[in-house]
Amino acid sequence: MFEIISGTIAGIKKIGEIKSRKKLSDIIFENFTLFFAVIIIAIVLFIFYEMFNDSFPAREKFGLNFIFSSEWNAVSENFGAFTFIYGTVISSVIALIIALPISIGVAVFLSELAPQIVKTSLSFLIEILAAIPSIIYGFWGIFVLAPFMRTTLQPLIQSVLGFLPVFQGNAIGFGLLTSGIILAIMITPIITAVTRDVLNAIPMSQREAAYALGATRWEAIKMALLNAKSGILGATILGLGRAVGETMAVTMVIGNKANISASLFDPAYSMASVIANEFAEASGELHIASLIYVGLILFAVTLVINSFARLLIYSITRKADVK
Numbered sequence: 089m090f091e092i093i094s095g096t097i098a099g100i101k102k103i104g105e106i107k108s109r110k111k112l113s114d115i116i117f118e119n120f121t122l123f124f125a126v127i128i129i130a131i132v133l134f135i136f137y138e139m140f141n142d143s144f145p146a147r148e149k150f151g152l153n154f155i156f157s158s159e160w161n162a163v164s165e166n167f168g169a170f171t172f173i174y175g176t177v178i179s180s181v182i183a184l185i186i187a188l189p190i191s192i193g194v195a196v197f198l199s200e201l202a203p204q205i206v207k208t209s210l211s212f213l214i215e216i217l218a219a220i221p222s223i224i225y226g227f228w229g230i231f232v233l234a235p236f237m238r239t240t241l242q243p244l245i246q247s248v249l250g251f252l253p254v255f256q257g258n259a260i261g262f263g264l265l266t267s268g269i270i271l272a273i274m275i276t277p278i279i280t281a282v283t284r285d286v287l288n289a290i291p292m293s294q295r296e297a298a299y300a301l302g303a304t305r306w307e308a309i310k311m312a313l314l315n316a317k318s319g320i321l322g323a324t325i326l327g328l329g330r331a332v333g334e335t336m337a338v339t340m341v342i343g344n345k346a347n348i349s350a351s352l353f354d355p356a357y358s359m360a361s362v363i364a365n366e367f368a369e370a371s372g373e374l375h376i377a378s379l380i381y382v383g384l385i386l387f388a389v390t391l392v393i394n395s396f397a398r399l400l401i402y403s404i405t406r407k408a409d410v411k
Contacts, residue, residue, distance in 0.1 A: 139384040145377035167378035175356035180331040182268025187276045195283035218277035226340035229270045234261035257351035265352040267342040275327035286319030322400030329393040335360040359386040
């Protein structure tokens, strides 16, 4: 009996030692991963600090008027970012107007209507589209989309809606509308994938309850869309963040002219494209500082947009997990 009791006590001690070792290893692992998370935050803060510091000459000379000034003259060293902010906003809004209904329609089809084999194949294609480098979209825009816009789509639009100022001007193929279409193609997979995941996160019990109450399939889908509106808004803002920060594809089709025009057919400039085009050739300290100032504005806007989108998506998925 004494030997049994001694063995039991020894076993309990051994289990306690194992648990202690596991707790210690858990603590080490948690702190190790926390260290990497802190590194990510530190990198973001360091990037912001460097851009804020390097843009000091421009911030000191122009201040907040830099945001509202449309002049960009390297010879007289007068710089303002409003032209580029305008091009970025208009091209991104065009992209959202085109991409949002397509993305929601595809997401609804994948989550509610598509057979399994179609759902798997189409989901794979959407993920492939999201992974295509932007330079490939840019080449496609130069050699395929821009000629099509110049010879077919822009003349057709002008023949029907040419009385509107936004569709007047020369049909050259490059401009805000072309860049907006390229951006719409690029952000559609992102909005579609996130919207699909948000719709899939809605509990099946809600759909079953709707059918039990006599709802049609369309009414059940409409209920799912209403329940997922915060997540869809988050997906939309996430796509907007991608559109605002896109560089190469926009640079290759927007026309790259510091111009503010009511016509969507005219060339323009975006914040990302002006940095890509002029930074390597910038000679003066103020010119470089002004480009970094534009980058600082773009960085801040993109960070705010993406953070807000992530919060919205997190809120809808968290509600689904609670239910």
